Amino acid sequence: MKAACCALLLSLLMVSLLRTVYQRFFSMAAEAYTPGSLSAAFVTCPNEKVGKEIARAMVEKHLAACVNIMPQITSIYEWKGKIEEDREVLLMIKTRSSQIPALTDFVRSVHPYEVAEVIALPIQQGNAPYLQWVGETVPE
Incomplete structure (x- = not known):
C-alpha cells in the first residue's frame, strides 16, 4: 500500500x-524573435557622472530598456589633425532598432561632445526571455 x-x-x-x-x-x-528588431547601441561619455545622467534619462524616456556603464576605457582617436587619448566610460544600450534615430537625436541634444559617438549593431539572437523583455520595455 x-x-x-x-x-x-x-x-x-x-x-x-x-x-x-x-x-x-x-x-x-x-515567442519567436525577429533578428535585427533589437539593437545594442554604444555611446562614449567623458566620465561616469555624464554617463549615468544620459543612461538614466534614456531609460526614463523608454528609449532604452537597459544601459550598462563600462568604466575606465581608454579611447585613442584623431581629432582636428591631432592624435588624442582620453579616459572615458562606455554606455552599452539595449533598445529597439526602430528607436535608434530617436535615441541618437536625444544623445546629440544632451551630450557634451561636439560630435557624440552613437553606433548601433542589430541583435541577431540571444536569450529569448531577455529579448522579449527589451521589446516590451521599449515601445515601437
Whole structure:
C-alpha cells in the first residue's frame, strides 16, 4: 500500500514536471524573435557622472530598456589633425532598432561632445526571455 501511494505521488509529480517543461518550451517557441528588431547601441561619455545622467534619462524616456556603464576605457582617436587619448566610460544600450534615430537625436541634444559617438549593431539572437523583455520595455 505504501509503495502504491509513493508510486502514485511520484507519477503525479512527473506529470506536473513534464507539463511545466512542455509549457515553457512551447511558450519559448511561440515567442519567436525577429533578428535585427533589437539593437545594442554604444555611446562614449567623458566620465561616469555624464554617463549615468544620459543612461538614466534614456531609460526614463523608454528609449532604452537597459544601459550598462563600462568604466575606465581608454579611447585613442584623431581629432582636428591631432592624435588624442582620453579616459572615458562606455554606455552599452539595449533598445529597439526602430528607436535608434530617436535615441541618437536625444544623445546629440544632451551630450557634451561636439560630435557624440552613437553606433548601433542589430541583435541577431540571444536569450529569448531577455529579448522579449527589451521589446516590451521599449515601445515601437
